[in-house]
Amino acid sequence: MEHVKRYSSKRLTVNGTELLLEGPVPAERLAAMRFDEGLKAFRIPEEQQKALVEIASLPEGRIVLAREADLVLGYVTFLYPDPMERWSEAKLPDLLELGAIEVSQRIRAGGVAKALLEVSFSDDAMEDYIVITTEYYWHWDLKGTGLDVWQYRKVMEKVMGSVGMVWMATDDPEICSHPANCLMARIGKRVPPESIAAFDAMRFHNRYLF
Numbered sequence: 001m002e003h004v005k006r007y008s009s010k011r012l013t014v015n016g017t018e019l020l021l022e023g024p025v026p027a028e029r030l031a032a033m034r035f036d037e038g039l040k041a042f043r044i045p046e047e048q049q050k051a052l053v054e055i056a057s058l059p060e061g062r063i064v065l066a067r068e069a070d071l072v073l074g075y076v077t078f079l080y081p082d083p084m085e086r087w088s089e090a091k092l093p094d095l096l097e098l099g100a101i102e103v104s105q106r107i108r109a110g111g112v113a114k115a116l117l118e119v120s121f122s123d124d125a126m127e128d129y130i131v132i133t134t135e136y137y138w139h140w141d142l143k144g145t146g147l148d149v150w151q152y153r154k155v156m157e158k159v160m161g162s163v164g165m166v167w168m169a170t171d172d173p174e175i176c177s178h179p180a181n182c183l184m185a186r187i188g189k190r191v192p193p194e195s196i197a198a199f200d201a202m203r204f205h206n207r208y209l210f
Contacts, residue, residue, distance in 0.1 A: 039073075066115070
């Protein structure tokens, strides 16, 4: 499958900070930027930058970011699902995972997460993909936001729903391990029926339970 990547951008002002939201950003440009100290949800900023550069280098990898000059303050990633997870078992070339979305505390509550997704899905090529996100409460910044798991999940559903992602049932053990966890997905307009059927088969390994 050819992974077409069309650049898009938009400007946004949050808390007096002028942001450029853009992507997909190539690996060499990402490597030349700086990452804000507030981007530490998954690992320290320097290590997270290296991880994003690696993703941007992948044929299917997409990084859309929010930056002030050369300082990255937020990002969203898209790539194939982890080979160790259920969602890779069918090896669908047209299934991408929204692997992470993170926004520095400096610019939170300013609609940056929604805007990052808006830029991401403004590329018509995204209509060729099933895009999933697996939301686990242990990845959520409950302490930093002051929200409980249900409030945070509502926020995530609203953000993801802004680009047409919807909750989908599954019997995946990790998702089923806590009622706040969830699978969300967006099926592009040009995704063939056979890919949708394969995705549905991955969602349920014990179909008699549903």
